[in-house]
Amino acid sequence: MAFLDSVLEPPSYGWRDECGNLSEPSSNQILKEFFKRLNIFKNKKNWLSFMSWMMVVCLAPFLFIFIFKYFSFKLLIAAFVYSMIVMGTHGTIWHHRYCTHGAYEFSNKFWRFFTQNLTLRIIPEEIYAISHHVHHALSDQPGDPYNASGGFLYCFLADVNHQPINRSMTEKNYGKCVNLMRHTGVNTNSYVQYQKWGTLASPVRTIISVILNWSFWFAAFYLLGGFGLVCAMFGAAGFWAVGVRTYNYEGHGKGEDKRRDGVDYNREDMSINQIWPGYVAGEWHNNHHLYPKSARSGFKPYQLDLAWCYIKLLSMIGAVSHYRDSKKEFYQAYCAEPAAAKAAAKAYAKETKKALVADL
Template sequence: MSWAAVLTGVFVPLAGVAVAAALAWRNGLLGWADVGLFLGMYVAVMLGTTVGFHRLFTHRSFETVKPVQFVLGVLGSMALQGPLLPWVGLHRIHHQHSDQDGDPHSPHAPGRRGFWGRFRAFWHAHIGWALPAETTDLERYAPDLLKSPMLRAVNALFPVWAALGMLIPAGIGYALGGWHGALTGFLWGGLARLFLGHHATWSVNSVCHLWGTRPYHSGDESRNNPVVGVLTMGEGWHNNHHAFPTSARHGLKWWQLDVSYYVIRLLATVGLAWNIKLPTARGLEVRRAAT
């Protein structure tokens, strides 16, 4: 990924948040339509990333029908974190080398001491990893997905899905409030939603490898962080995930909110998901005893 693409992805949503906040301040009240577009787009796109890109396509933690695969692939692409196949490939590399040499976004780089050293390590884990010194063919780490013509098409049409992720809230805003509604819909349902979604997801790589609890032995520095858990629909229970990477459920305790898993269970209830993988009681006991 080029410097220009990464910096655009970082600073344009930030600018959008600033403009959206300024307009809301001037008008004295944030409209219900803007709140609805922000929350609706955030939840839909985040679930496309967590349920689709992560738990389904990367870890194969459950199976579902092709139409659901397509919808999840499109919604995940709207997060603007890259096309499906490279996203999956990069994440599989992360698990293969978690917090060791070869991990593309570990905050535990050797030799990073002192405040600035730790800050640079955090920045690398959060977003700096997207600026690699050399290009890696990430798609070869997803040979199972390459076999599907439909998923290859979802991957190839990434620019279309990315554009739709911005245009849909603008179009709904226009239908509800004319051109002013289109502008605020674009700002809140598009750029502001993108800003929060990016940093929430990146926090799984950075925050969840630095701060939180480690109830299970996972062989790395992954941690459970409840704040990230809520913001990312369950992805913040990261130590649980690294201990049991193929589990469709990340919030393994009843109080660990995991909206993504609830969606998977809902799909199963209506017959659209099956072969849902979960850790066994024995597996939980062994991992706990090893901490």
């Protein structure tokens, strides 16, 4: 916990107030911090946060060109599927269940590379994974980088204000950060390079990998459907990149207790299961907080989990060598009693029916 308490760069308004409660900055304070941390001219260590939002800016023209020049209902459907389902599910598969939680293992580097580049690369693994470990350790507590109690902006701009790694770690703690990312295949800086750039990732390698990824998908979409499809898909990816920043605010009840009996079994934090994120991205969030290292979080019959479908498919063809599936543990821990009661009721009804027949 001592490491996770200090692994992220604290904002200027701090994680806690004088009484130890969550520091709740005003909208002006949050926005001021946001633009300060995007300023690469004042501090080059801001490069990763700047790049993350610059990718959104670069995708915006594609969205406008699609809307005003190439719009069609066919392309709109394609854009909807790509942004809501493909991008969302990929985020769960790659950033969430693999990079952060290591819920499954690839058989070789090819399948890891294939999965990593299955969609346009937008979210840097470092920003997502390290901070998400902290989110689970301090969920809905001061220090949680996207604590919903801090408000919408607190969560929406968290990737810049709260999620970057601490820029003044000791060499030992930096080594722990590297270990958290080692399985992802992301090339990390040496400690000396980290002191210069303030990140795990190398600027040159990161920028080149994004350029190559975007070039591949530009060519692929162009060959499949021309520039209209390129604009629809790239624009949809930009739309998703903005929308996904709202998720943790919604997924933790907007700072209110919206947990429901029989639906949200984890009572250690305010996470909730939601139908829409569950169906389009496999993100049954309350289930996930119960079993964060499970490759499946859709446990109940109605909880479709497309991310799990992909992982299971790769396992069937030998691309995934190992995974954790906590469905059985979930039912044993939370559904055994109702199931037993149902079986007992069924047996009782059967015996009652037999007795009735005997009486007749």
